[in-house]
Amino acid sequence: MSDSRTLTLATLRAEGACRDQVTLFRAKFGNRVEITEARCIEHAAVFSWAWAADNLLSAPARAAYKAATASAGAAYDAATASAWAAYDAATASAWARAYINDTE
Numbered sequence: 001m002s003d004s005r006t007l008t009l010a011t012l013r014a015e016g017a018c019r020d021q022v023t024l025f026r027a028k029f030g031n032r033v034e035i036t037e038a039r040c041i042e043h044a045a046v047f048s049w050a051w052a053a054d055n056l057l058s059a060p061a062r063a064a065y066k067a068a069t070a071s072a073g074a075a076y077d078a079a080t081a082s083a084w085a086a087y088d089a090a091t092a093s094a095w096a097r098a099y100i101n102d103t104e
Contacts, residue, residue: 004036007056015055021048 009031012022024046025033033039040049053065 004034006032007035008032011056017051017055018048021051 009022009026009029012025017025028043028046053062057065
């Protein structure tokens with residue numbers, strides 16, 4: 001089994017990567033890069049890994065990725081649930097006030 005694969009700018013474009021990610025890829029790597037575990041870890045906070053998993057991985061690799069990240073996703077959801085609830089309540093209340101004032 002290979003420890004790396006090449007990813008090209010052309011592949012990102014062909015798979016519909018957003019302009020920001022294409023620009024970032026080009027700035028960091030040019031037209032191509034060897035994808036390694038170390039390089040992915042080095043750029044962990046930079047690229048959209050969820051998009052990459054959904055669009056660049058084979059079905060078995062995508063399933064393995066989703067299984068490996070499921071617990072982190074659940075922890076994130078649990079940690080942010082109360083903040084999202086407060087945000088939803090505040091925005092709903094603000095919208096309601098604005099709507100009522102706008103119709104008077």
